[in-house]
Amino acid sequence: MKKVATPEYDIKDKLKYHVSALSTAAKEVVLPLNITTHYPRERKKMPDCFRGYILFDPERCISCFECSFVCPANAIWMKEAPSGRYYPTLDYGKCIFCHFCVDTCPGGALKQTKIHDVAYKDMDEMFTLTEEMIEPPEIIREDEGYVEYEIDKEDLSLKRTKGIDKLIVDVAPSQGVPMVSLCVEPESCLGCGICEGMCESGAVSSLKEDGMVRMKIDVDKCTGCGLCVKECSMQILRLVRK
Amino acid sequence: MAAIGVSEWEVKIPEKPQKDKLYFENLKAKVIDTNLCSRCLTCACVCPVDGIIATDGVEFPNYEEECTDCGACVRVCPRFVYEPKSGMGDYIEFIAGRSKRFKGQDGAMATELIVSAMEMGMIDRGLFVGRDEQWVTEIFHVRDPEQLEVLPLGGTKYTFASVLPELKKAARFTKKGVGIVGTPCMVSGVRKLQQEFPFFRERIKLVVGLFCTENFHHDELTKYLKEKGVDFSKLIKTDITMGKFIATMTDGEVKFKVKALEEILPSGCNVCTDFTAVESDASVGSVGSAAGFSTVAVREENAKKIIDFIKKKGYADFGEADPAQLDFLIGHKKKREENIKRD
Numbered sequence: 001m002k003k004v005a006t007p008e009y010d011i012k013d014k015l016k017y018h019v020s021a022l023s024t025a026a027k028e029v030v031l032p033l034n035i036t037t038h039y040p041r042e043r044k045k046m047p048d049c050f051r052g053y054i055l056f057d058p059e060r061c062i063s064c065f066e067c068s069f070v071c072p073a074n075a076i077w078m079k080e081a082p083s084g085r086y087y088p089t090l091d092y093g094k095c096i097f098c099h100f101c102v103d104t105c106p107g108g109a110l111k112q113t114k115i116h117d118v119a120y121k122d123m124d125e126m127f128t129l130t131e132e133m134i135e136p137p138e139i140i141r142e143d144e145g146y147v148e149y150e151i152d153k154e155d156l157s158l159k160r161t162k163g164i165d166k167l168i169v170d171v172a173p174s175q176g177v178p179m180v181s182l183c184v185e186p187e188s189c190l191g192c193g194i195c196e197g198m199c200e201s202g203a204v205s206s207l208k209e210d211g212m213v214r215m216k217i218d219v220d221k222c223t224g225c226g227l228c229v230k231e232c233s234m235q236i237l238r239l240v241r242k
Numbered sequence: 243m244a245a246i247g248v249s250e251w252e253v254k255i256p257e258k259p260q261k262d263k264l265y266f267e268n269l270k271a272k273v274i275d276t277n278l279c280s281r282c283l284t285c286a287c288v289c290p291v292d293g294i295i296a297t298d299g300v301e302f303p304n305y306e307e308e309c310t311d312c313g314a315c316v317r318v319c320p321r322f323v324y325e326p327k328s329g330m331g332d333y334i335e336f337i338a339g340r341s342k343r344f345k346g347q348d349g350a351m352a353t354e355l356i357v358s359a360m361e362m363g364m365i366d367r368g369l370f371v372g373r374d375e376q377w378v379t380e381i382f383h384v385r386d387p388e389q390l391e392v393l394p395l396g397g398t399k400y401t402f403a404s405v406l407p408e409l410k411k412a413a414r415f416t417k418k419g420v421g422i423v424g425t426p427c428m429v430s431g432v433r434k435l436q437q438e439f440p441f442f443r444e445r446i447k448l449v450v451g452l453f454c455t456e457n458f459h460h461d462e463l464t465k466y467l468k469e470k471g472v473d474f475s476k477l478i479k480t481d482i483t484m485g486k487f488i489a490t491m492t493d494g495e496v497k498f499k500v501k502a503l504e505e506i507l508p509s510g511c512n513v514c515t516d517f518t519a520v521e522s523d524a525s526v527g528s529v530g531s532a533a534g535f536s537t538v539a540v541r542e543e544n545a546k547k548i549i550d551f552i553k554k555k556g557y558a559d560f561g562e563a564d565p566a567q568l569d570f571l572i573g574h575k576k577k578r579e580e581n582i583k584r585d
Binding site: 180182183184185186187188189190191192193194208211212213214215216217218219233234235236237238240 | 246247248249250251252253254255256257288289290291292310312313314410414439440441442
């Protein structure tokens with residue numbers, strides 16, 4: 001059997017460790033270190049890319065359904081607005097805050113905020129309608145300052161600043177990866193013009209001439225939403241990088 | 243920009259005989275209303291809005307609003323410009339076969355060809371026609387030979403099946419290719435699709451044709467058979483042999499002369515002269531071989547490869563087939579040329 005004994009220190013080491021312990025205690029008496037954020041009186045300052053509550057701008061939305069397709073939690077449901085357009089609604093009971101929808105939105109209609117503390121009374125209330133996504137939610141702010149963590153090589157320290165942190169981010173909306181729709185098999189095109197009907201930005205055009213249909217995708221106008229790609233009955237359109 | 247794809251292209255559209263009307267109206271006037279339509283549903287396969295449906299005939303309800311007037315239906319219709327095919331057609335090999343693995347109408351060689359092609363890796367999807375208890379046809383996408391053990395497939399139904407509308411779906415999702423079994427009119431439709439669109443040319447790898455004298459509307463055939471005393475809950479198989487329609491049930495048979503069925507013969511079949519599916523990769527049928535065997539006319543190289551594969555694996559017994567036995571029915575269908583009205 002292997003016996004585990006207490007390590008043996010010589011007197012020099014023992015003295016060194018005692019002095020170190022005493023000095024830490026003395027330091028705490030004079031300058032106490034507190035690494036806990038005193039929420040809600042103060043907030044942690046989040047980076048601009050923080051994945052919080054999602055805001056929606058109907059002006060920028062092209063109703064491409066991309067957000068609802070990409071959502072891994074199936075939290076986004078497209079609802080018909082009185083105008084006939086489809087806009088997203090978001091169920092925060094399902095949302096996992098991955099912000100894939102924000103990243104994928106070709107028009108930048110969805111926008112991230114740093115709000116992470118919205119309270120709901122029940123599950124039904126967590127289902128957020130389009131109208132409720134336009135303005136940031138009402139939250140009671142009790143904070144008077146914000147804290148930032150500074151991580152040194154050895155130690156963690158806190159930087160407290162007075163003032164209210166802005167939770168709405170002023171970064172430019174995500175443009176996603178610039179994509180454009182192109183035809184990969186022009187010989188198989190029916191010339192049905194469904195793609196033209198689907199296109200919200202007017203990038204696709206078909207011109208009927210004598211015995212011929214001229215199809216054109218305006219590369220500059222195309223937002224890369226992929227609606228035409230999805231609807232093409234022959235599946236001959238592809239999204240490619242601009 | 244990436245080299246893949248183009249942003250500008252041109253599509254050739256066919257000429258309209260009646261300029262002021264939609265393409266579908268032209269098709270309706272020239273093919274459907276003149277009783278030329280064989281109900282092969284190639285038009286429904288290609289229609290971009292999936293508007294064309296099969297009821298008693300071929301229809302496009304609400305076409306005034308939905309039709310995009312692309313002309314694809316006219317481009318692929320094998321009878322818009324009708325060039326009737328007839329005769330035996332070219333073949334490399336003419337043999338009789340009986341599958342050891344599957345049960346079907348005779349030797350189940352159509353099923354065997356598709357499944358073997360799947361095992362060879364030539365195709366990864368086969369379109370099969372099944373039926374329910376009331377003998378209503380259903381289409382199944384078979385992606386694994388094991389599916390055939392549980393699905394009610396194989397055997398002739400003698401009623402129209404909407405196979406081709408499913409073909410576009412199959413062609414969309416396939417990785418290797420699609421195999422399809424069809425009547426001569428459907429084979430002509432598939433060939434037309436392949437001729438017009440590379441999309442189908444690249445994806446449809448095997449077309450098995452069936453020997454076909456005629457096909458019936460489900461409602462009319464079931465009504466007729468019920469009058470003759472056929473109980474559908476007991477019906478096992480239907481067959482046409484030696485000029486007689488035989489319905490085999492669990493407790494006996496009902497036989498009558500095929501000629502009696504002429505009163506319900508669909509108009510599209512009345513103008514069809516193709517008995518052997520001349521344009522197929524391989525034609526399969528009952529006539530020309532001993533009972534329990536299917537006659538196989540191997541026409542193209544891809545079908546020849548499959549037959550060689552079946553021989554190598556020993557999936558089927560092979561025997562002699564006699565092309566001369568088909569002459570009567572080929573001649574019988576050739577006579578229908580008279581029924582085609584020429585402008």
